Amino acid sequence: MLVLGIETSCDETGVALYRLRPREGAASGTQRSGLLGQALYSQGQMHAEYGGVVPELASRDHIRRVLPLTRQVLETSGCTLTELEGIAFTEGPGLAGALLVGASVASALAYVLDVPAVGIHHLEGHLLSPLLAEDAPEFPFIALLVSGGHTQLMRVEGMGRYQLLGETVDDAAGEAFDKTAQILGLGYPGGPAVSRLAEGGRSGALKLPRPMLNSADLNFSFSGLKTAVLAAARRQGHGLRDLQIRADLARAFQDAIVDVLTAKALSALEATGLERLVVAGGVGANRQLRERLSDSAAAKGYRVYYPEPALCTDNGAMIAFAGALRLAHREPASRAFSVRPRWELDELIPV
Ligand code: KG4
Ligand code: ZN
Numbered sequence: 082m083l084v085l086g087i088e089t090s091c092d093e094t095g096v097a098l099y100r101l102r103p104r105e106g107a108a109s110g111t112q113r114s115g116l117l118g119q120a121l122y123s124q125g126q127m128h129a130e131y132g133g134v135v136p137e138l139a140s141r142d143h144i145r146r147v148l149p150l151t152r153q154v155l156e157t158s159g160c161t162l163t164e165l166e167g168i169a170f171t172e173g174p175g176l177a178g179a180l181l182v183g184a185s186v187a188s189a190l191a192y193v194l195d196v197p198a199v200g201i202h203h204l205e206g207h208l209l210s211p212l213l214a215e216d217a218p219e220f221p222f223i224a225l226l227v228s229g230g231h232t233q234l235m236r237v238e239g240m241g242r243y244q245l246l247g248e249t250v251d252d253a254a255g256e257a258f259d260k261t262a263q264i265l266g267l268g269y270p271g272g273p274a275v276s277r278l279a280e281g282g283r284s285g286a287l288k289l290p291r292p293m294l295n296s297a298d299l300n301f302s303f304s305g306l307k308t309a310v311l312a313a314a315r316r317q318g319h320g321l322r323d324l325q326i327r328a329d330l331a332r333a334f335q336d337a338i339v340d341v342l343t344a345k346a347l348s349a350l351e352a353t354g355l356e357r358l359v360v361a362g363g364v365g366a367n368r369q370l371r372e373r374l375s376d377s378a379a380a381k382g383y384r385v386y387y388p389e390p391a392l393c394t395d396n397g398a399m400i401a402f403a404g405a406l407r408l409a410h411r412e413p414a415s416r417a418f419s420v421r422p423r424w425e426l427d428e429l430i431p432v
Contacts (some may be wrong), residue, residue, distance in 0.1 A: 082100065082101040082166050082167060082405050082408060082409050083098065083099075083100045083117075083160065083164055083165055083166045083188070084098070084099050084100070084101070084165070084166065084167040084168065084401050084404045084405040084408060085097070085151065085154075085165050085167075085168050085169070085187075086098075086099060086169045086170070086201075086397045086398065086399070086400035086401025086402070086403075086404050087100055087147065087151075087168070087169070087170045087171070087183040087186060087187050087397060087400065088170075088171045088183065088203070088206070088395055088397045088399070088400045089147065089170075089171060089175075089179050089180060089182045089183035090171045090173070090174070090175025090176065090179060090180055090183075090203045090395065091134060091139065091175055091176060091179060091229070091230075091395060092123065092124040092125060092127075092128055092134045092139050092179075092395075093121055093122065093123050093155050093394065093396070094121070094122045094124075094143050094147055094150055094308040095119065095120070095121045095122075095123065095150075095395055095396040095397030095398070095400070096119065096120050096121075096147065096150040096151050096153075096154045096397040097116065097118065097119035097120070097154060097396065097397035097398040097401040097402075098116075098117040098118050098119070098154050098155070098158050098160060098401060098404050099115070099116055099117065099398065099401035099404075099405050100112065100113065100115065100117055100325070100405070101114065101267055101405040101406070101409055102114040102115065102116045106200070107236065109361060112388065114400075115213075116213060116398050117158035117160065118154045118155075118157045118158030118160075118367055119154060119389075119396065119397050119398045120150040120153045120154045120157075120397070121397065122142075122146045122150060123149075124138070124142050125269065125270050128269055129268045129269045131269075132263055132268075133259070133267075133269055134176070135426050136176045136177075136178055136179065137178065139176055139178070139179045140178035140179050140181070140182055141385050142175070143179055143182040144182050147182060147183065148186070149240040150397075151186075151283060152312045152401075154397075159166075159216070162190070162194065163194065165190075165196055165415060166192055166196055166408075167190045167191075167196050167197050167199065167404060167405070167408040168187045168188075168190050168194075168196060168197075168198045168199075169187070169198070169200075169201050169400050169401055169403065169404020169405070169407070169408070170183040170184050170186075170187035170188075170197050170198065170199075170200060170400065170404075170418075171183055171184075171200075171201055171202075171203045171206065171400055172184060172201060172202065172418075172419065172420055172421055172424070173202065173203065173420055173421030173422055173423065173424040174201075174202075174203060174204070174230070174376040174421060174422055174423055174424045175203055175420075175422060176318040176422065177321045177420060177422040179351040180420035180421075180422065181420050182290075184418050184419070184420050185418070186362070187418070188416070188418040191416075192416060197408060198416075198418065199404050199407050199408055200395070200418065200419070200420075201400050201403045201404050201407070202256070202403075202406070202424060202426060202429055203395075203400075204226060204228075204231060204233075204426050205240075205241070205243075205403050205426065205429060206399035206400045206402075206403045206415060207226055207228065207359055207361040207362050207399060208226060208235065208237060208243070208359070209226050209399065209402060209403050209406070210392045210393070210396075210398070210399040210402070211359045211360075211361060211386045211387060211388045212261045213388060213392060213398060213399070213402055214386065214387075214388060214389065217386070217387070218359055218384075218386040220237060220238060220239045220287060221236065221237060221238045221239070221355055221357075222237050222355060222357035222358065222359050222386070222406075223235070223236060223237070223246075223346065223349045223350055223353060223355050223357070223358050223359070223380065224236075224237050224243075224357060224358075224359045224360075224361060225252055225342065225346045225349075225359070225360045225361070225365075225374075226255070226361050226362045227254040227255065227342065227360070227361075227362045227363070227364035227365055227370075228253060228254075228255050228361075228362030228363045228364065229253060229255035229259065229270070229363055230253050230255070230256070231248070231249075231253050231301070231362065232248060232249040232253045232255075232301050232342075232389070233245060233246075233247070233248040233249075234246040234247045234299050234345060234346065234349045235426070236349075236353055238358070238429055239431065239432075240403075240406055240410075240431065241429045241430055241431035241432050242365070242405075242430045243426050243427060244427075245297025245426070245427065246349050246352075246353070247298055247300045247301070247345065247377055248299065248300060248301065249301040249302060249303060250300055250301070250302050251302050251303060251304035252302075252303040252304045252307060253302070253303070254338060254342065254364045255270075255272060255304060255362070255364045256361050257303040257304075257306055257307050257334075257338060258270075258271045258272040258275050258276075258305075258338075258364065258367075259271035259272065260307045260310075261331070261334045262274050262275050264311055264314050265278065265314070265321075265327050265330065265331060266327075270363075272363060272364060272366070272367065274282070274367070274408060275306045275331050275334065276331075276335065276367050276368060278327060278328050278331040278368065279331040279332040279334070279335040279369070280328075281324070281325070281328040281332075282325075282329045282330070282331050282332025282333070282335075283325075283326035283328075283329050284331065284332060284336065286329040286332070286333070287313055287330055287332075288333065289306060289309045289310065289313065289333045289334060289336075289337040290305060290306060290309055290337065291306075291337050291340050291341050292306055292341065293341065294340065294341050294344055299345055299348060299349050299352070299370065301341060301342075303338065303347060306334070306337055306338065310330065310334050313328060313330055313333070317330070322423065335367075335369055336369075338370075339367075339369055339370050340373075342364075342370060342374075343370070343373050343374055343377050346358055346360075346374060346378075347354070347377060347378065347381065347383070347420070350378070350381075350383050352365045356382065356383050356384065357383070357384055357385075357386065358374070358378060358383060358384070358385045358386070359384070359385075359386045359387075360374065360385060360387050360393075361388060361393065361398060362393060363393055363394040363395070364393075365387060365388070365393040366390040366393040366394060367427025368432055371385075371387060379420050381419065406432070410432040
């Protein structure tokens with residue numbers, strides 16, 4: 082099953098080609114399988130001057146990029162359009178106009194090639210992306226999904242079988258990184274920039290709260306932390322011109338958010354009795370979060386699985402992969418297509 086995946090839910094145009102490995106025992110021939118190729122165009126710079134994603138600009142740019150990227154992926158992986166056996170696209174959640182670009186291109190290609198198209202839930206793509214690694218986790222596992230729009234802890238029993246254990250009651254973790262970056266004058270997207278700046282920060286030089294760290298549930302709250310960063314920045318006044326002070330503030334913010342994410346993820350493992358933790362979503366690329374999670378989990382006999390950093394942020398590979406799995410299970414396909422800017426994970430069909 083050779084599937085083209087198209088991701089256009091926000092500000093990255095991602096295209097990838099995935100071939101599902103034949104089942105054990107089936108003749109595999111000489112065909113390569115797994116991720117055959119992928120291409121990504123990030124609009125980050127275009128949106129940077131506005132401090133966040135401008136939806137209309139995002140849609141227009143996806144239109145410009147999606148076909149050249151598709152050609153590029155086919156060329157670099159040595160495949161042709163006519164070999165495709167299915168097309169997967171991100172159906173939601175995301176920006177309506179941006180989603181429509183991927184959905185209409187995917188559906189048109191599927192129509193012309195007479196192959197099925199399948200709409201994929203963006204978060205399912207993120208959740209399953211650690212399965213693309215050589216050393217993939219087995220079901221069931223706990224997933225910590227930390228992106229620009231979501232912060233959730235989920236129990237994953239299998240594909241499409243997700244139980245929400247806890248989530249943010251206000252801002253997402255990535256949003257907190259992006260807002261902190263704005264306060265520190267670092268531009269958009271903020272996560273990687275805050276992380277780099279924090280490397281030079283001194284631990285404990287500034288103190289910030291750890292919201293809901295000791296709440297009895299598995300929920301998060303980050304809007305108070307963002308406000309605390311703003312208040313600390315104001316207190317510093319001109320002091321903020323000093324690189325060391327800015328680095329200390331970035332470090333204090335990152336230490337606080339990493340503390341909370343780590344504590345809650347471990348609580349979820351404890352509460353469910355599961356031993357595997359999967360981290361997905363853009364904030365999962367954060368080096369300090371990865372180190373802390375791995376150390377704390379190992380100390381308790383748990384194991385943490387990460388997608389490689391490039392597959393943490395939005396990409397076409399996770400959509401092609403989820404699409405191949407769903408199509409292999411004969412997800413009902415129709416020629417009509419839709420986008421779902423809002424779409425809850427628990428509405429998905431288990432396979
Ligand atoms: O998953 P993603 O690419 O898009 C969404 O579905 O939201 O996540 C984007 C978010 C942004 O908020 C970005 O600042 C954050 O992930 N991010 C990071 C890092 N890389 C990306 N946050 C912290 N550290 C990073 N290294
Ligand atoms: Zn995402």
